[in-house]
Amino acid sequence: MGLLTELRSSISRATSSLFAGSEPKRIGIYGPPNAGKTTLANRIARDWTGDAVGPESHVPHETRRARRKENVEIKRNGKSVTIDVVDTPGVTTKVDYKEFLEHDIEEDDAVRRSREATEGVAEAMHWLREDVDGVIYVLDSTEDPFTQVNTMLVGIIESQDLPVLIFANKIDLEEASVQRVSNAFPQHETVPLSALEGDNMDEVYDTIAEHFG
Amino acid sequence: MPHQCTGCGERFEDGSKEMLSGCPECGGNKFQFRPQGADVPEGPEEPKPTSEPLEPEPADDPQESSVAETVGRATTRVRDFVSGGDEPDPNAAWPDESDAAGNASDDGEIIDADARREAGTDTDTDAAEDAAQVNARSGLAAPEDVPDPDDATDASDEPPAAGGDPADASDGPPAADDDRVVSEPSDEDPDLAELREQLNDQFESIKIVEPGQYELNLMELYDREEYIIALQENGRYVIQVPDQWIGADVDDR
Numbered sequence: 171m172g173l174l175t176e177l178r179s180s181i182s183r184a185t186s187s188l189f190a191g192s193e194p195k196r197i198g199i200y201g202p203p204n205a206g207k208t209t210l211a212n213r214i215a216r217d218w219t220g221d222a223v224g225p226e227s228h229v230p231h232e233t234r235r236a237r238r239k240e241n242v243e244i245k246r247n248g249k250s251v252t253i254d255v256v257d258t259p260g261v262t263t264k265v266d267y268k269e270f271l272e273h274d275i276e277e278d279d280a281v282r283r284s285r286e287a288t289e290g291v292a293e294a295m296h297w298l299r300e301d302v303d304g305v306i307y308v309l310d311s312t313e314d315p316f317t318q319v320n321t322m323l324v325g326i327i328e329s330q331d332l333p334v335l336i337f338a339n340k341i342d343l344e345e346a347s348v349q350r351v352s353n354a355f356p357q358h359e360t361v362p363l364s365a366l367e368g369d370n371m372d373e374v375y376d377t378i379a380e381h382f383g
Numbered sequence: 384m385p386h387q388c389t390g391c392g393e394r395f396e397d398g399s400k401e402m403l404s405g406c407p408e409c410g411g412n413k414f415q416f417r418p419q420g421a422d423v424p425e426g427p428e429e430p431k432p433t434s435e436p437l438e439p440e441p442a443d444d445p446q447e448s449s450v451a452e453t454v455g456r457a458t459t460r461v462r463d464f465v466s467g468g469d470e471p472d473p474n475a476a477w478p479d480e481s482d483a484a485g486n487a488s489d490d491g492e493i494i495d496a497d498a499r500r501e502a503g504t505d506t507d508t509d510a511a512e513d514a515a516q517v518n519a520r521s522g523l524a525a526p527e528d529v530p531d532p533d534d535a536t537d538a539s540d541e542p543p544a545a546g547g548d549p550a551d552a553s554d555g556p557p558a559a560d561d562d563r564v565v566s567e568p569s570d571e572d573p574d575l576a577e578l579r580e581q582l583n584d585q586f587e588s589i590k591i592v593e594p595g596q597y598e599l600n601l602m603e604l605y606d607r608e609e610y611i612i613a614l615q616e617n618g619r620y621v622i623q624v625p626d627q628w629i630g631a632d633v634d635d636r
Contacts, residue, residue, distance in 0.1 A: 267595030281595035285614050288589060288597040295604040322601055 176202025194252040199300035203230035206339040211257035233285035251383035257292025301325035311338040311346040315354035
């Protein structure tokens with residue numbers, strides 16, 4: 171019986187690799203909480219499909235389940251690139267319900283959110299292991315990029331040999347420093363943008379098409 | 384070649400793990416630190432260096448119970464006493480003496496040596512034993528000096544200062560003794576590194592500090608094949624396991 175199972179899974183692996191070329195690449199949008207991942211995912215999805223991916227919020231861990239927008243066709247310079255955009259929960263090493271209390275959320279709800287956010291991180295890490303073909307790593311460029319989470323995640327992504335782009339988000343804010351972000355990860359291309367304001371989105375799409383096409 | 388067994392003269396490299404469970408040659412658990420370039424005698428340790436600060440001692444029996452050994456055993460015993468281990472395990476390394484003498488007289492012998500050190504040339508066994516025991520009981524409370532019961536075999540590898548210090552607090556010489564006998568801090572590094580590694584391994588992928596507070600081990604979450612899809616209130620996980628894990632069962636049904 172075990173043999174059958176193995177056979178079945180190896181056939182399905184072979185089949186999927188056979189058609190891999192024609193399937194849209196699955197691009198995971200990763201980053202710490204509140205970096206603007208969902209805002210970016212929504213911006214991309216709205217720009218190219220007209221739909222949104224999920225609700226955006228100032229409350230960290232608003233996205234507690236990975237959400238996918240499939241078949242987002244990005245047209246650049248006469249060519250088109252089709253990707254599946256996966257918006258993932260913000261990755262962190264600590265989740266504390268007290269964080270939510272500051273946002274006028276009741277304690278019960280905060281504890282539940284905290285649990286869901288933790289599940290979300292587990293899910294994001296799991297997706298990173300198996301289900302993405304490329305990564306857009308989103309950072310809030312007003313924040314210090316030298317964090318344990320960023321270093322670890324980018325390290326994991328590199329170890330997987332996944333193509334990665336660093337997006338320095340929130341450049342519409344005064345304290346933003348794109349230079350600080352690109353200094354933190356000089357080995358990767360850093361693209362400045364404001365997903366909220368739609369600043370520099372042309373370069374964003376150019377780079378996505380170039381890297382993930 | 385920084386360590387040498389004081390019993391048989393067997394040498395060990397710095398950081399060697401062999402000596403953690405006692406000398407493989409003679410079972411001894413006392414080692415002398417030999418810095419690079421130091422003059423190293425081939426055979427077992429002469430009592431001279433360690434007895435230096437303890438001039439009155441060697442009258443005893445230099446070849447069988449060098450001061451270093453005796454103090455080491457006293458240290459081990461006092462530690463076991465403090466850590467609540469009554470079992471005579473530590474004596475096992477010294478069958479030649481402990482077996483014949485039995486626990487009670489063994490105690491007497493060891494404490495005797497310790498006490499004589501403290502009391503200078505005092506050779507009155509009973510009185511000395513009392514003094515040493517009082518010192519040991521009152522002075523050994525420092526938590527960092529108390530080894531885990533599990534680590535009893537490793538205890539002797541730690542600085543003799545651990546057991547000896549409090550008892551020795553009143554007299555100067557043993558401090559010099561510490562410098563010479565297996566008390567180099569570097570000696571502990573392998574232990575600590577190992578311990579840290581163990582702890583890291585034990586750190587689960589999601590640690591529930593309290594309801595609503597979680598600490599996540601990202602590497603562990605990333606590394607594991609199964610995937611935690613839900614956390615229960617009671618601290619249990621609901622996981623999704625890879626197909627291969629349950630494949631056979633499913634097919635059997």
